[in-house]
Amino acid sequence: MSGRAETQAERRAKAARDFGLEGRTLYLPHMPFGGSYLLAAAIRSIGVDAWPVPDSDERTLDLGGSVTSGDECYPQKIVVGDFLKQLRDSDPGKIGFLLPTANGPCRFGQYNHLVRRVLNEHGYSDVPLMTITSSDGYRSIGEYGNDLVRTGWRAVIAQDILMKMLLKTRPYEIVAGSADAVYQQGLEEAAAALSAMDVTHKRRLEDLRAALQRSRDRFRALDCVYDRSRPLIGVVGEIFCRNNTFSNGELVRVVEKHGGECWISDISEWVWYTDDESARRFESEGRKYSKANAVRGLKAGIQRRDEETLYGPLHEDFVGYEEPHKVREVLDLAWPYLPYTGSLGEMVLSVGKAVYLHGKGVDGIIDISPFTCMNGIVTEAVYPVVQRDLEGIPVRTFYFDGTQSDLGRDVGIFMELATTYQRRKKTVRRFPGYFGAA
Numbered sequence: 001m002s003g004r005a006e007t008q009a010e011r012r013a014k015a016a017r018d019f020g021l022e023g024r025t026l027y028l029p030h031m032p033f034g035g036s037y038l039l040a041a042a043i044r045s046i047g048v049d050a051w052p053v054p055d056s057d058e059r060t061l062d063l064g065g066s067v068t069s070g071d072e073c074y075p076q077k078i079v080v081g082d083f084l085k086q087l088r089d090s091d092p093g094k095i096g097f098l099l100p101t102a103n104g105p106c107r108f109g110q111y112n113h114l115v116r117r118v119l120n121e122h123g124y125s126d127v128p129l130m131t132i133t134s135s136d137g138y139r140s141i142g143e144y145g146n147d148l149v150r151t152g153w154r155a156v157i158a159q160d161i162l163m164k165m166l167l168k169t170r171p172y173e174i175v176a177g178s179a180d181a182v183y184q185q186g187l188e189e190a191a192a193a194l195s196a197m198d199v200t201h202k203r204r205l206e207d208l209r210a211a212l213q214r215s216r217d218r219f220r221a222l223d224c225v226y227d228r229s230r231p232l233i234g235v236v237g238e239i240f241c242r243n244n245t246f247s248n249g250e251l252v253r254v255v256e257k258h259g260g261e262c263w264i265s266d267i268s269e270w271v272w273y274t275d276d277e278s279a280r281r282f283e284s285e286g287r288k289y290s291k292a293n294a295v296r297g298l299k300a301g302i303q304r305r306d307e308e309t310l311y312g313p314l315h316e317d318f319v320g321y322e323e324p325h326k327v328r329e330v331l332d333l334a335w336p337y338l339p340y341t342g343s344l345g346e347m348v349l350s351v352g353k354a355v356y357l358h359g360k361g362v363d364g365i366i367d368i369s370p371f372t373c374m375n376g377i378v379t380e381a382v383y384p385v386v387q388r389d390l391e392g393i394p395v396r397t398f399y400f401d402g403t404q405s406d407l408g409r410d411v412g413i414f415m416e417l418a419t420t421y422q423r424r425k426k427t428v429r430r431f432p433g434y435f436g437a438a
């Protein structure tokens with residue numbers, strides 16, 4: 001070895017070799033598009049060429065439907081449909097896919113096996129399918145683990161921040177499309193900071209924070225008419241369907257069209273949930289003081305610091321939209337309905353977050369669920385009791401399976417209920433300064 005630093009081209013070649021992706025681009029499902037766009041940027045920082053899959057469309061459903069039996073969850077159909085579409089539309093020799101996975105209480109952990117089988121059966125056995133999961137300490141990304149997990153976490157936070165800025169601004173914009181344009185520019189600038197190679201973690205954090213601050217300024221400068229009477233709707237539910245706008249029929253935009261504003265649960269909430277779950281597991285196994293739990297705590301501390309740094313310039317803008325400081329707060333709120341020691345996954349987060357959002361003064365809760373998803377089935381059974389305890393706030397589960405008949409009509413009815421509740425509710429909502437005096 002000469003001791004000479006590797007050039008970026010050499011690092012790219014090595015990363016491609018290490019992941020079996022020579023000559024290939026790695027594609028990710030949308031969850032949401034902006035989140036995958038930023039995660040792909042984070043992956044490019046280690047030298048792998050990564051991008052989100054092209055937008056889903058009717059062919060996604062046709063292709064996904066042709067290789068699934070109906071027993072699978074709807075997100076599975078979308079993911080596999082998008083992958084097959086991409087393979088048919090491009091050179092399969094230049095493509096690889098990434099599918100994050102988890103050991104959840106449901107079928108999610110099986111997605112990667114089914115996708116692999118479908119690809120093999122359709123003549124794409126050479127197409128790499130990468131999976132990453134926190135449950136094995138991200139073993140599949142080997143030596144890149146520490147760098148990618150840290151940059152990936154920042155991508156998650158940047159996605160959450162940009163999404164919040166978009167959703168709290170778009171309903172009030174004067175020029176249609178102006179908030180979306182600012183959001184897109186924000187994604188591009190954040191991606192530039194995340195994808196840079198050969199920068200220290202410290203420098204990347206500073207660049208990303210500066211990019212988010214510029215986005216904040218552009219959102220602030222948009223021509224908007226803020227109106228306190230617009231109902232604020234909390235959006236919870238299954239993580240893929242909630243964030244993949246194609247699979248949920250662009251529900252957030254439909255709510256906005258019917259006069260509402262949405263506050264959607266963050267992606268980072270799930271990451272904190274998995275961390276809390278491992279901390280509890282260590283404790284229950286008598287390994288609270290183990291080295292592994294200490295490493296977990298250390299990582300969580302670093303993640304928390306990065307999160308606080310990125311949110312730093314946004315506090316004033318997010319007055320009234322504060323997230324719980326710790327995910328345990330959400331779990332504790334869910335406890336009377338679904339104790340988190342027995343119930344697992346998104347159902348607990350959805351119920352706890354619904355209670356939390358009620359406390360923040362929202363005017364209704366929408367739970368987005370794939371049809372037949374056990375999370376949605378459980379939460380729908382629990383919501384009547386939650387509503388009874390929370391001033392009768394409207395809560396509605398919207399199921400999706402790609403055959404939604406009249407989403408606009410259903411949302412319209414829900415918004416009527418939210419407006420009526422808004423007039424009689426006792427919980428006070430805090431507004432940021434830009435809404436002006438009451």
Ligand code: SF4
Nearest residue numbers: 073106107108373374
């Ligand atoms: S959360 Fe619901 S949709 Fe997702 S894998 Fe589990 S059961 Fe299926």
